[in-house]
Amino acid sequence: MMESHESNEGVKLTDQALKNLNETRKWTMFISIVGFVFVALMVLIALFIGSVMSNLPTGSSMPISKGFATVIYLVIAAIYFFPIYYLYKFSAHMKIGIVSRSQEDIDIAFKNLNAHYKFLGVLVAIVIAFYVFVLIGITAFGALVGA
Template identity: 50%
Template sequence: MENPITQLEQLTLNNASRNFLKETAKWTYFLSIVGFVFLGLMVIFSFFAGALFSSLPNSEIMPIDFGPVMTVTYLILALIYFFPILYLFKFSTKMKIALQSKSDEDLAVAFENLKSHYKFVGVFTIIIISIYVLFFLLAIVGGIFAN
């Protein structure tokens, strides 16, 4: 009996699996290109949002100039949005190369980028849910002490 640590395990892709991965790579490529386009629009909009908020008159509700704050906020959001799109793009391009060249190394790199994409999205989701829970708890505490 062979030791499982030294035993070589191989996974082969049949034609159906290759076709599914090829189609997945096409869709992820499309989604990543659309993501990059919207990312560019977000960066452009960040400067218009800054100008828009700068044109609002200062009042008691908004005593400071929110133009630069909104520009920086949108640029930070664009930077955060950039990484999952990049991972998705790298997955699609490496997967296409791996399927054409039948390279195990390119296939591994493609799946590594897919893993990074989902890991980033998962961690970001946990952070956003945590922020929502924190705001909800602060609202409850604020409501209790307001009465």
Template identity: 40%
Template sequence: MQLSDQAKKYLLEAAKWANFIAIVGFIAIGLLVIMSFSIGTIMASLPEGSLGGLSPKFFSFFYLIAAGIYFIPVFFLFQFGQKIKQAFAEDDHNLLTFGLKKLRSHYKFIGILCIIFIVFYFLMILLGAFGALAMA
């Protein structure tokens, strides 16, 4: 299978947008990490009991975990953009394949994350319904 000039153009444009989105994602991850270090201090200054019994360190840990999870698909997206641009610059079929593999990894990770969140929300709805029934 060969790529038409139009297909190459579309892939190269997608790679440029992927790089832009990945850079914005890396900036957001940096902000999450910075926030993870300051949120504990901010939460510790709140009145006793306002956090519902949660430790301020929990929020710091939560932000670090969120940054770590967010890093994976952003890194895959960045690799896709870089490898696709490099593949066209060097006319290298292997780099094109590697770039497309990273795009697949990006979407696979996002898909699995969506499934996890759907199951989590479903369980929360069930727990809420059982809690409401128990209170009635």
């Protein structure tokens, strides 16, 4: 467990460290803005996927319903929103912290960066578990069909 130090003997950010953090902050702001644009596009696709699927020729069969496709796109957009939001909050607070030399804003920035990577780490673990589950399922199905 990490301890909080009340004295001024903690880690100091040098001018070079602040310069690097500012450069990182600019890139994370860019990435988060692009991410928000993609989330908005996913929501728009979710809203219009039903009408697109309705205009398909009557002979073509879709493996999923229009409503299900809408829900899938909305769920993906919601999942994608959170790490982008945390990245944006990191960048915004880091900018304030660097400009005003506010330790509180720098702490909040790093808290949001931590949340960003925690979210991505949990998401990666879930995806890996899903892939393992699918691989086991495919293997078991292949064994049953081959028998």
